[in-house]
Amino acid sequence: MEEKQIKKKNFKDSLFNIFGFVVIFLFLAIGVILFLAATQKLGKINKGGVIASYVFGTIFILIFCLIVIKIFLILKSQNKYAKQALDVNKIFEYTPLTEEEKKINDLFLDAYDKEIPSLNIYFGAFVEIEKKHYKKDIDLNSPRIRMLMQQMIIDGIAEFGFFDLYLVIDFSKSINKKLVWKGDFKKYKTYFTYIRSIYHAADDYIYDKYIANKQ
Numbered sequence: 001m002e003e004k005q006i007k008k009k010n011f012k013d014s015l016f017n018i019f020g021f022v023v024i025f026l027f028l029a030i031g032v033i034l035f036l037a038a039t040q041k042l043g044k045i046n047k048g049g050v051i052a053s054y055v056f057g058t059i060f061i062l063i064f065c066l067i068v069i070k071i072f073l074i075l076k077s078q079n080k081y082a083k084q085a086l087d088v089n090k091i092f093e094y095t096p097l098t099e100e101e102k103k104i105n106d107l108f109l110d111a112y113d114k115e116i117p118s119l120n121i122y123f124g125a126f127v128e129i130e131k132k133h134y135k136k137d138i139d140l141n142s143p144r145i146r147m148l149m150q151q152m153i154i155d156g157i158a159e160f161g162f163f164d165l166y167l168v169i170d171f172s173k174s175i176n177k178k179l180v181w182k183g184d185f186k187k188y189k190t191y192f193t194y195i196r197s198i199y200h201a202a203d204d205y206i207y208d209k210y211i212a213n214k215q
Contacts, residue, residue, distance in 0.1 A: 024064065024067050024068070025064075027060050027061075027063050027064040027067065028060075028061070028064045030057075030060045031057045031058075031059075031060035031061035031063075031064060032057075032061075033057075034053045034054075034056050034057030034060065035053070035054070035057040035061075037049070037053040037057075038050050038051075038053035038054045038057060074166075077166075078166060081121050081124070081125050081166070081169065082121060084121070084124040084125055084127075084128055085117070085120040085121040085123075085124040086120055086123050086124040086127065087120060088116075088119055088120050088123050088146055089109075089116070091141055092105075092141070092143055092146060095141070095143050096143075097143050098143070100147065101143045101144065101146075101147045104147045104150050104151055104154075105143075105146070105147065105150065107150075107154070108150040108153070108154065112150075112153060112154060112157070115153050115157075115163060118153060118163055118165045119146075119149055119150065119153060121165060121169075122149060122165060122168060122169060122172075123140070123145075123146065123149060125169045125172070126140065126145075126149075126172060126198065126202070127139065127140050129172060129173055130202055130206065133176070134206060134210075136210070138206055138209075138210060140202055140205060140206075142201060142202070142205040144201050144205075145198060145201045145202055145205065148194055148197050148198045148201055149194075149198060151194065152168070152190075152191065152194035152195075152198070155190055155194070156168075156190060156191060159190050167188070167191075168191055168195070171184070171188065171191055171192065171195055172195050172198075175192065175195055175196070175199075176199075
């Protein structure tokens with residue numbers, strides 16, 4: 001990724017984080033103010049105003065609590081995925097590559113090296129998804145699977161300006177359960193196309209290594 005794109009992404013992320021922080025605490029501030037109004041510490045108000053202040057104050061406080069809980073769950077989930085990350089470069093260090101696989105890998109390591117942690121996390125998460133699906137301890141040490149993931153990251157950055165790691169993990173978990181919104185499918189068609197290809201490559205690899213050899 002070019003340096004200008006990285007700076008632009010970091011700037012947008014910073015603005016978004018600041019905006020999100022302000023909005024979250026606005027809910028808390030408004031809720032507190034409404035409760036103070038309900039207890040008439042900010043001045044006397046009629047009975048209807050007291051009831052309305054309690055009701056809306058409770059709503060704003062509940063929204064604040066739900067947002068905080070949601071953030072906590074997201075951070076907990078991200079921490080879980082980080083622990084499951086696999087060192088993809090180490091896994092394929094001595095694996096023979098086709099010309100196409102080598103070309104994509106060289107491009108990824110040269111121009112998209114900052115996305116290596118995202119690749120490691122996604123690779124590990126996808127392995128866990130397939131383990132649950134097949135109900136057995138498996139690996140996905142196929143250079144084709146890695147290449148498809150690298151291509152998805154590269155094309156995702158080209159289309160959206162950045163690679164949304166955790167969104168892609170969610171899509172990968174939900175696509176087989178048919179829990180994808182039609183709007184998401186249209187907007188993120190690039191991701192879904194690659195995810196399907198990754199699943200096909202993974203299924204072929206698992207069949208050849210773990211199923212066909214035992215028949």
